[in-house]
Amino acid sequence: MLNLPRWQTIAIIVITALAGLLALPNLLPNSIDNHLPAWYQASRINLGLDLRGGAYFLLEADLRGVMNERLTNLSDSVRGEMRKQQVAFKSVDVEAGRAVVLVLRDEAQRAKAIEGIRGLDPSLTIAGTGDTVRVGYADVDMVRKRKEVIDQSIEILRRRVDETGTIEPTIVRQGDDRILLQVPGIKDTTELKRKINQTAKLTFHLVDESVAATGQNVPAALPPTTFLVPTREGMQSLRAADPKKFDEIQSANPRLTPEQICRRYQPQCLPVFKRVVVGGEDLDDAKSTFEGQQNGGRPIISFSFNGAGGRAFCAATRANIGKRLAIQLDSEIISAPVVQSAICGGSGIITGQFTTQQTQEQALLLRSGALPATLTIIEERTVGADLGADAIHSGTVAALVGTAFVILFMLISYGPVFGGFASLAMFVNMLLVFAGMSVLGASLTLPGIAGLVLTVGMSVDSNVLIYERVREERANGRSPFSALATGYERALTAVIDSNLTALIAGVLLFGFGAGPIRGFATSLTLGLLTHLFTATIFTRMTLSIWVRWRRPTELPI
Amino acid sequence: MLWRAHHLINRKTTFDFLGKRRVALIASTVINILSIVGVFTFGLNFGIDFEGGIAIQVRAKQGDIHLENLRATTGGLGVGEVALQEFGDKKSALIRVQRQDGSNECVAHADHVMKKRAGGGWAVMPGAADTGDVTFTSPSTLDSTGWRDAVSTVGLTLQDRQLPRANTNTATIDMTHEQRAEWCQQVAIKVVEDAIGGEYELRGTESVGPKIGEELMHSGIIAVLATLGAICVYVWVRFEWQFGVAALIALLHDVISTIGLFVILHLDFSLTALAAVLTIAGYSINDTVVIFDRVRENMRRYRKMSLIDLLNLSINETLARTLMTSGTVFVAVLALVLFGGPVLYSFSVAMLWGVIVGAYSSVWVASACLVYMKVRPEQLVGKAEDEKAKA
Numbered sequence: 001m002l003n004l005p006r007w008q009t010i011a012i013i014v015i016t017a018l019a020g021l022l023a024l025p026n027l028l029p030n031s032i033d034n035h036l037p038a039w040y041q042a043s044r045i046n047l048g049l050d051l052r053g054g055a056y057f058l059l060e061a062d063l064r065g066v067m068n069e070r071l072t073n074l075s076d077s078v079r080g081e082m083r084k085q086q087v088a089f090k091s092v093d094v095e096a097g098r099a100v101v102l103v104l105r106d107e108a109q110r111a112k113a114i115e116g117i118r119g120l121d122p123s124l125t126i127a128g129t130g131d132t133v134r135v136g137y138a139d140v141d142m143v144r145k146r147k148e149v150i151d152q153s154i155e156i157l158r159r160r161v162d163e164t165g166t167i168e169p170t171i172v173r174q175g176d177d178r179i180l181l182q183v184p185g186i187k188d189t190t191e192l193k194r195k196i197n198q199t200a201k202l203t204f205h206l207v208d209e210s211v212a213a214t215g216q217n218v219p220a221a222l223p224p225t226t227f228l229v230p231t232r233e234g235m236q237s238l239r240a241a242d243p244k245k246f247d248e249i250q251s252a253n254p255r256l257t258p259e260q261i262c263r264r265y266q267p268q269c270l271p272v273f274k275r276v277v278v279g280g281e282d283l284d285d286a287k288s289t290f291e292g293q294q295n296g297g298r299p300i301i302s303f304s305f306n307g308a309g310g311r312a313f314c315a316a317t318r319a320n321i322g323k324r325l326a327i328q329l330d331s332e333i334i335s336a337p338v339v340q341s342a343i344c345g346g347s348g349i350i351t352g353q354f355t356t357q358q359t360q361e362q363a364l365l366l367r368s369g370a371l372p373a374t375l376t377i378i379e380e381r382t383v384g385a386d387l388g389a390d391a392i393h394s395g396t397v398a399a400l401v402g403t404a405f406v407i408l409f410m411l412i413s414y415g416p417v418f419g420g421f422a423s424l425a426m427f428v429n430m431l432l433v434f435a436g437m438s439v440l441g442a443s444l445t446l447p448g449i450a451g452l453v454l455t456v457g458m459s460v461d462s463n464v465l466i467y468e469r470v471r472e473e474r475a476n477g478r479s480p481f482s483a484l485a486t487g488y489e490r491a492l493t494a495v496i497d498s499n500l501t502a503l504i505a506g507v508l509l510f511g512f513g514a515g516p517i518r519g520f521a522t523s524l525t526l527g528l529l530t531h532l533f534t535a536t537i538f539t540r541m542t543l544s545i546w547v548r549w550r551r552p553t554e555l556p557i
Numbered sequence: 558m559l560w561r562a563h564h565l566i567n568r569k570t571t572f573d574f575l576g577k578r579r580v581a582l583i584a585s586t587v588i589n590i591l592s593i594v595g596v597f598t599f600g601l602n603f604g605i606d607f608e609g610g611i612a613i614q615v616r617a618k619q620g621d622i623h624l625e626n627l628r629a630t631t632g633g634l635g636v637g638e639v640a641l642q643e644f645g646d647k648k649s650a651l652i653r654v655q656r657q658d659g660s661n662e663c664v665a666h667a668d669h670v671m672k673k674r675a676g677g678g679w680a681v682m683p684g685a686a687d688t689g690d691v692t693f694t695s696p697s698t699l700d701s702t703g704w705r706d707a708v709s710t711v712g713l714t715l716q717d718r719q720l721p722r723a724n725t726n727t728a729t730i731d732m733t734h735e736q737r738a739e740w741c742q743q744v745a746i747k748v749v750e751d752a753i754g755g756e757y758e759l760r761g762t763e764s765v766g767p768k769i770g771e772e773l774m775h776s777g778i779i780a781v782l783a784t785l786g787a788i789c790v791y792v793w794v795r796f797e798w799q800f801g802v803a804a805l806i807a808l809l810h811d812v813i814s815t816i817g818l819f820v821i822l823h824l825d826f827s828l829t830a831l832a833a834v835l836t837i838a839g840y841s842i843n844d845t846v847v848i849f850d851r852v853r854e855n856m857r858r859y860r861k862m863s864l865i866d867l868l869n870l871s872i873n874e875t876l877a878r879t880l881m882t883s884g885t886v887f888v889a890v891l892a893l894v895l896f897g898g899p900v901l902y903s904f905s906v907a908m909l910w911g912v913i914v915g916a917y918s919s920v921w922v923a924s925a926c927l928v929y930m931k932v933r934p935e936q937l938v939g940k941a942e943d944e945k946a947k948a
Binding site: 382405410461465520 | 562563564569614716718731736762765766768769776777783784791828829850878887891893896897900904908
């Protein structure tokens with residue numbers, strides 16, 4: 001029997017209507033589309049880079065380099081610690097990518113050496129035999145660090161590429177050590193690469209308290225060792241008060257020095273000594289945490305230096321307790337905390353009236369002084385906007401002509417009634433695919449359009465299977481009604497079989513899914529899935545409605 | 558007259574398909590052997606996706622493109638083999654530059670690019686011989702921003718630790734040989750850009766480094782094998798092992814002959830071509846399954862019929878379906894070939910071939926295999942009755 005329970009018929013109609021509603025914004029011309037509410041417009045399918053133009057980069061992070069650098073810093077700390085503990089050693093070497101090897105002069109001091117190293121960082125793995133001590137980072141720690149490096153690189157890339165927040169780049173991790181960066185709408189990648197490379201420069205300076213004590217924001221004369229730098233709050237209130245001036249500063253060419261900004265625009269500024277206490281290149285890490293290691297405490301930022309940075313920082317803080325130490329990022333001072341005590345452990349904290357969000361941001365700013373790892377471009381694709389327009393044009397023409405061919409073919413082969421049903425099922429299938437792509441947030445690419453055209457061709461296949469079987473049953477002498485029901489039923493296994501085998505290929509293709517193939521795999525797989533719905537239950541519904549309405553004595557097939 | 562259903566295929570055909578199985582077997586074997594020999598003697602025309610290298614789509618700013626002039630210009634750049642082809646229309650061309658290997662010659666190219674783009678005083682030199690290091694020398698003292706901007710004109714990133722020491726003008730970027738090879742793709746693009754940028758508009762560039770190319774090749778082969786294996790297992794589970802093997806042989810036939818087509822027509826074998834191969838595998842099995850389905854049904858119905866007659870009957874009964882389903886996809890793909898544009902051309906042509914060869918192989922390869930494997934109807938009938946008993 002072809003008849004469906006009433007609730008199923010209703011469900012099919014509701015699903016189809018919903019799909020139509022979701023797919024509609026894609027079919028309307030722009031002029032109408034622009035009047036729709038924003039949330040509804042959002043169900044438009046994104047166009048892939050090959051259609052809208054833009055750049056695609058696959059970047060590989062040099063994690064081995066990061067690990068070696070980390071080990072080198074560790075070897076500095078080990079060396080320093082041994083001197084402090086007065087343990088005599090022959091050598092401290094870095095075994096690339098694995099460990100720091102310490103060779104002692106006197107085996108007897110091994111326990112003391114290990115003790116000292118453990119004091120540096122309890123999570124280190126330390127193994128000692130004879131006069132040799134091998135120090136390395138634990139595997140868990142390495143994995144965490146690798147993840148951190150990639151996450152950090154992604155954050156930094158996002159900040160740099162999308163300064164204005166309007167470019168909508170796609171930046172995602174891929175595999176263990178890769179980052180996929182897609183930037184729509186740009187043609188000149190030189191500028192983009194420059195942005196990727198540009199880094200914020202981080203430095204620590206002492207505040208010239210003798211000048212600050214005068215209370216003037218921008219004093220007319222300064223000692224030669226001192227210069228003025230605007231504070232972050234100062235710049236932000238300037239931006240709030242006068243956005244035009246702010247833009248002027250940002251776009252000034254050549255770039256204004258911090259002092260020029262202070263003198264011309266008079267934001268809140270601080271006089272600091274020109275001498276750099278420590279530079280950002282010596283900063284190992286910065287993270288947002290809480291005072292007293294628990295969530296009840298105030299949010300603070302903790303940071304750590306490498307060996308050289310730690311020593312310089314120690315000396316400077318010891319000599320300047322009670323004075324302010326300014327942290328300058330690019331041409332702004334992000335904060336100037338008061339030195340409470342000598343900070344000699346190679347790490348310190350920044351306290352202040354921060355919210356958790358602020359400490360997280362600041363920690364990120366500190367960390368993002370430089371990209372944590374060298375990024376190599378291993379794949380690059382750029383598509384000009386006009387090339388994208390060409391692709392849209394040829395894709396659309398091919399899709400429309402393909403659909404027309406198929407409809408014509410079906411109408412000629414099976415007549416207006418059954419050919420019409422097949423075309424209707426195909427049309428509904430297309431609606432479902434479009435709706436599915438909207439919901440999944442998939443983008444439509446040129447290979448994706450090819451996948452759609454194939455779906456058009458394949459989605460009438462099941463109607464063909466059913467119709468041919470109906471013809472056969474009719475020829476075998478069944479009544480029209482019985483021929484329809486039996487034909488449908490017997491063709492169903494073949495319909496499902498053929499869909500499933502094609503789905504196997506589609507899913508594996510998706511798993512393989514490198515770059516341009518993904519779009520093809522998405523639309524094809526989605527098309528096959530929705531087709532399982534239209535081929536079986538939707539076609540059955542149309543046939544059953546038609547039979548009940550016309551009560552045919554002969555099938556026009 | 559047009560406004561009614563047409564039986565494009567005669568309802569009752571009685572072709573002796575399997576009587577000609579020997580002819581088909583010889584033809585298929587020859588085609589497949591030729592395909593394999595072709596791949597090994599002429600080689601596949603791999604796209605940059607798999608081989609690595611650079612592809613640049615250009616369009617003449619004025620008039621038609623002169624491939625000869627373009628060839629003369631790009632051939633003398635010293636970036637290795639350059640291949641040109643018309644792309645889409647008479648004004649456009651596709652320039653393919655071979656994969657760069659990261660030799661010192663590439664550093665010399667970077668030096669030229671740097672002098673042209675950042676200023677004559679710049680110098681780029683290879684570093685220590687056993688590394689991939691590259692050394693930059695600036696004409697004057699620069700701050701870190703200046704250095705980064707300058708170095709990025711040749712597509713490199715400069716880490717803080719790589720900045721020159723105070724009062725010097727030399728920075729060394731440490732790289733492995735592999736990293737340098739990846740970077741050299743960028744350099745080669747810039748070399749070509751500088752050489753032809755005056756007369757031609759660069760509409761799109763693609764560069765794939767050596768590493769990713771090898772990876773794609775590797776995972777592509779795995780994807781094809783996995784697809785074939787999965788489909789074979791599916792057919793085996795649905796039918797019998799003989800059907801699974803027959804389906805696998807038919808699929809191999811389709812895949813190998815499609816690859817042969819790429820050799821003969823000298824089509825670009827890129828990622829989309831691989832997608833075509835996988836899709837053909839997934840699609841061509843459809844007809845095979847439809848025929849197998851009918852074979853099983855008929856085996857239950859006509860227990861006394863000889864295997865060849867039974868297969869012939871099943872193929873004839875399903876012939877209209879086989880041809881009609883292939884027909885719908887054929888016309889859709891035909892639209893892609895005619896109007897899909899140059900990017901999809903290889904893909905569409907391969908698909909068109911796949912539709913035809915898929916229909917052929919379900920009849921003459923998959924079904925013929927069943928004859929040679931001597932499928933015994935009792936096996937299927939027995940199994941079906943078991944299932945019934947369980948239910």
